[in-house]
Amino acid sequence: xxxYRIAVIAGDGIGPEVVKxxxxxxxxxxxxxxxxxxxxxxxxxxxxxxxxxxxxxxxxGMERLAGFDAILLGAVGDPRxxxxxxxxDLLLKIRKGFDQYVNLRPVRxxxxxxxxxxxxxxxxxxxLFIRENSEGEYAGSGSWLFRDTPREVxxxxxxxxxxxxxxxxxxxxxxxxxxxxxxxxxSKANALNYSMVFWDQIxxxxxxxxxxxxxxxxxxxAASMLMVKHPERFQVVVTSNLFGDILTDLGAxxxxxxxxxxxxxxxxxxxxxSMFEPIHGSAPDIAGKGIANPLATAWTAGQMLSFLGxxxxxxxxxxxxxxxxxxGRVLTPDMGGRATTRQxxxxxxxxxx
Ligand code: ATP
Ligand code: MG
Numbered sequence: 001x002x003x004y005r006i007a008v009i010a011g012d013g014i015g016p017e018v019v020k021x022x023x024x025x026x027x028x029x030x031x032x033x034x035x036x037x038x039x040x041x042x043x044x045x046x047x048x049x050x051x052x053x054x055x056x057x058x059x060x061g062m063e064r065l066a067g068f069d070a071i072l073l074g075a076v077g078d079p080r081x082x083x084x085x086x087x088x089d090l091l092l093k094i095r096k097g098f099d100q101y102v103n104l105r106p107v108r109x110x111x112x113x114x115x116x117x118x119x120x121x122x123x124x125x126x127x128l129f130i131r132e133n134s135e136g137e138y139a140g141s142g143s144w145l146f147r148d149t150p151r152e153v154x155x156x157x158x159x160x161x162x163x164x165x166x167x168x169x170x171x172x173x174x175x176x177x178x179x180x181x182x183x184x185x186x187s188k189a190n191a192l193n194y195s196m197v198f199w200d201q202i203x204x205x206x207x208x209x210x211x212x213x214x215x216x217x218x219x220x221x222a223a224s225m226l227m228v229k230h231p232e233r234f235q236v237v238v239t240s241n242l243f244g245d246i247l248t249d250l251g252a253x254x255x256x257x258x259x260x261x262x263x264x265x266x267x268x269x270x271x272x273x274s275m276f277e278p279i280h281g282s283a284p285d286i287a288g289k290g291i292a293n294p295l296a297t298a299w300t301a302g303q304m305l306s307f308l309g310x311x312x313x314x315x316x317x318x319x320x321x322x323x324x325x326x327x328g329r330v331l332t333p334d335m336g337g338r339a340t341t342r343q344x345x346x347x348x349x350x351x352x353x
Contacts, residue, residue: 001034001035001036001037002035002036002037003036003037003039004037004038004069004070005038005039005041005067005068005069006040006041006068006070006071006072006304007043007065007068007070007072008023008040008041008042008071008072008073009042009043009046009071009072009073009074009076010042010044010046010073010074011045011046011047011075011076011090011282012046012047012048012074012075012078012282012287013075013077013078013281013282013287014074014075014280014282014286014292015073015075015076015282017074017287017290017292017294017341018074018278018292018294018297018341019072019073019297020294020341021294021297021298021341021342021345021348022072022294022297022298022300022301023072023301024345024349025301025302025317025345025349025352026072026301026304026305028349029301029305029316029317029352032352033313036308036310040072043057043061043064043065045057045058045061045090046076046078046086046090047076047078047080047081047086047282048078050078050081050085050086050089051078051080051081055089056076056085056086056089056093057089057090061093062093062094062097062098065094065098066098066272069273069308070273070275070276070304070307071094071273071275071276072275072276072277072300072301073094073275073276073277074277074278074297075277075278075281075282075283076090076282077281077282077284078282078284088140091277092138092140094265095265095275096134097272098267098272098273098274099269099272100133100134100265100266100267100272100275101133101134101164101167101168101266102130102131102133102168102264102265102266102267102268103130103131103132103133103241103244103263103264103265103266104129104130104131104263104264104303105128105129105131105244105248105251105262105263105264105279106127106128106129106262106299107125107126107128107234107248107251107252107254107255107261108125109121109123109125109231109254109255109256110255110256110260110321110325111322111325112322112323112324112326112328113255113256113322113325114256114257114335114336115254115255115256116253116254117228117231122322125231125232125255127234127236127237127251128179128235128236128237129237129239129247129248129251130168130171130172130236130239131238131239131240131241131243131245131248132164132165132168132238132241133168133244133265134164134241135160135161135164135241136158136159136160136240136242137156137158137241137242138241138242139157139158141157141159142155142156143155158192158195158240160194160198160240162198162202165198165199165202166202166205166206168238169185169202169206171268172185172237172238173206173207173209173210173213175236176210176213176236177210177212177213179235179236181213181235181236182213182214182215182216182235182236183207183213183214183215183236183237183238184216184217184218184223184234184235184236184237184238185200185215185216185237185238186218186219186220186223186237186238186239186240186243186247187199187200187203187217187219187220187239187240188219188220188221188243189219195240196240199240203215203217203238220239220243220246220247224247224250227247227250231254248261248263249261249279252279252280256325257334257335258278258279258280258293259280259292259293259295259296259332259334259335260295260296260299260321260335261278261279261280262279262296262297262299262300262302262303263276263278263279263300264276264277264300264303264304265277266307274304274307276301276303276307278296278297278299279296280296290340290341290342291332291341292341293331293332293335293344294332294341294344294345294348295321295324295344295348298317298321298345298348299314299317299318299321301317302314302315302316305317316352317348317352319351320348320351320352321348323351324344324347324348324351327347329347330343330344330346330347331344332344
């Protein structure tokens with residue numbers, strides 16, 4: 001039997017509450033399956049750690065994570081710590097340091113999920129967002145000139161390397177080919193006249209190697225409108241770091257909310273551990289109340305199982321999530337229910353039996 005070693009960074013706010021349920025789902029799947037198991041190692045890193053130690057994780061944090069088979073992360077962020085510090089000193093450090101250049105985010109309307117769009121049925125929204133996760137607008141490059149003077153100027157650079165664009169676009173084409181689906185590229189070449197022109201050019205070049213994959217190229221503004229008006233026309237989608245971040249929050253909103261939106265940060269070559277985290281943040285407004293929705297983290301745990309070689313378990317978890325939502329008796333307040341995080345976790349495990 002294979003035992004996977006999982007590093008767990010529960011993080012801040014609702015992170016620990018939802019991660020607990022994610023770990024239960026993984027353990028439950030292991031028990032049911034019998035061919036694999038998990039051992040968890042928890043790291044108390046995040047904003048509390050920062051407030052005590054002046055950093056989000058210890059200096060040797062990356063080395064300590066490097067040997068694990070995967071990382072499960074809750075959320076980071078705390079009103080007492082500037083967001084750019086918590087993001088850069090932990091989340092982006094791990095994504096970049098372990099070259100997790102693929103951010104895989106399903107935007108899929110499950111059965112029973114509350115959908116704010118009229119007349120849309122489950123099955124009609126089934127997108128897979130592939131967000132560039134290592135460079136682009138999140139490259140961290142820029143300058144702050146003449147600070148605190150009337151001439152103050154701030155520059156924030158996007159970094160789009162040929163290597164970086166090619167590998168994410170190729171990953172997206174491979175995914176679309178495997179799923180026998182179309183691939184939509186979302187950019188903004190009319191306004192971003194260097195980076196996005198380059199992105200579109202590479203999308204065209206790589207696309208020539210995949211004549212069997214139908215493609216479409218959209219501007220991000222038009223894509224935002226179409227995701228709401230005609231979500232059924234999207235299948236596999238590839239886009240830049242910032243656009244992917246924004247559009248997947250929109251995607252979450254049309255498929256049941258932040259409480260159910262899952263995400264995986266993958267290093268497809270498996271040279272480094274990949275990291276699995278719900279796309280929501282630490283949600284300080286509801287932290288500590290025991291009412292955070294654990295379904296996003298449960299789905300994220302499913303993505304981990306899929307990446308480790310057990311895609312049937314992601315499907316089983318998704319089916320269990322659908323049953324919990326369809327029954328509608330045990331749901332957290334964000335989905336209109338009155339149940340606690342633990343009660344939804346219990347209901348989910350019961351459906352996974
Ligand atoms: P970030 O800055 O990392 O995006 P955030 O905490 O500011 O994080 P989100 O996590 O994106 O914001 O969530 C916005 C709001 O959605 C939260 O304040 C909360 O009310 C709600 N929310 C997010 N996740 C959940 C969840 N798992 N269960 C219930 N409500 C949630
Ligand atoms: Mg957010």
